[in-house]
Amino acid sequence: MSVIQALTGELSKLPGVGTKTALRLVYHLMKGSRDDARRLAAAIREVADRIRPCELCGNFSEAELCEVCSNPRRDGSILCVVEEAYEVGAIERTGEFRGRYHVLGGHLSPLDGIGPDELRIAPLLERTRGDEGASEVILATSSGVEGEATAVYLEGLLRPLGVRVTRLARGIPVGSDLEYVDGSTLAEALAGRREM
């Protein structure tokens, strides 16, 4: 049945959705109210049409500037650098960060042909000089090898500009048992131990 096959195909392109799951979703949509399905279609359409990168930080945005960058109460002197726009949400949910963000668009990965020019690094340097004149840059790139390398690379560029460059603390996740924490994390936790 053409339209059903078409939808199954589109759905199975989604992450974590195989053909079986896609079919289940299609059947759910056909069983449920037509309006629910139309609302879903409209919502997807809306996002596709209206969401774009914030021109300043690269975060998802409905306007030229995202909600963070356009919020005068956010402190432009502290920039939190993340790899992907969807990581902004995680930090925002903590409610602990009052600065602004800068989305790199990934991490350095020479093997995949992703060098400094493929990432939004120039704009970042610009923001430490420009009107914002960021005085601290928190490097929140991923804790994997590439994320680390990217952080080190950025530090090399930022330090000379006289900005404070920091990295998210590494250590034991809150509420986890020592025995389940991997060795390297434990080592970081020891190295980063603090006075009580």
Add this chain to the structure above:
Amino acid sequence: MSVIQALTGELSKLPGVGTKTALRLVYHLMKGSRDDARRLAAAIREVADRIRPCELCGNFSEAELCEVCSNPRRDGSILCVVEEAYEVGAIERTGEFRGRYHVLGGHLSPLDGIGPDELRIAPLLERTRGDEGASEVILATSSGVEGEATAVYLEGLLRPLGVRVTRLARGIPVGSDLEYVDGSTLAEALAGRREM
């Protein structure tokens, strides 16, 4: 961000999709090409607008009659009764059934207020009398208690009409080890044993 929240809300209504999964999907849609997202939206819209129950058997259909009912090479004298339209696909994929289908729309479940009148039973009886004049009805209702009860109830109505009433065989699933087969299935398999 309103449109993102809206989409997240709509997506989390889908079966097996929680808020976290919904968010992941939203981000995927925002990261990926706009056209992919638009195609998905259009495909959902198409299904919502064009799929309706086949007027004869209740299967999903884009036309008055579904592909099975409108296919002259399908044998209208054998009807396979399923509870839900999405179960038709499973039987079709076997490629072993050349008859037609009849979708009940569920199974008898007095506690949920689902009695004979809530199911497409009258049309079924009609089809055993009508032009199709079905001579055999295969009861493929679910193998749970309600499905069984529904099958027994239907048999009581169909038998007097002089139609052959059959039920899908129960037994060991192909390729499964005896030790993992539950007792009642094993019992059914024994009772239904056949000459080799």
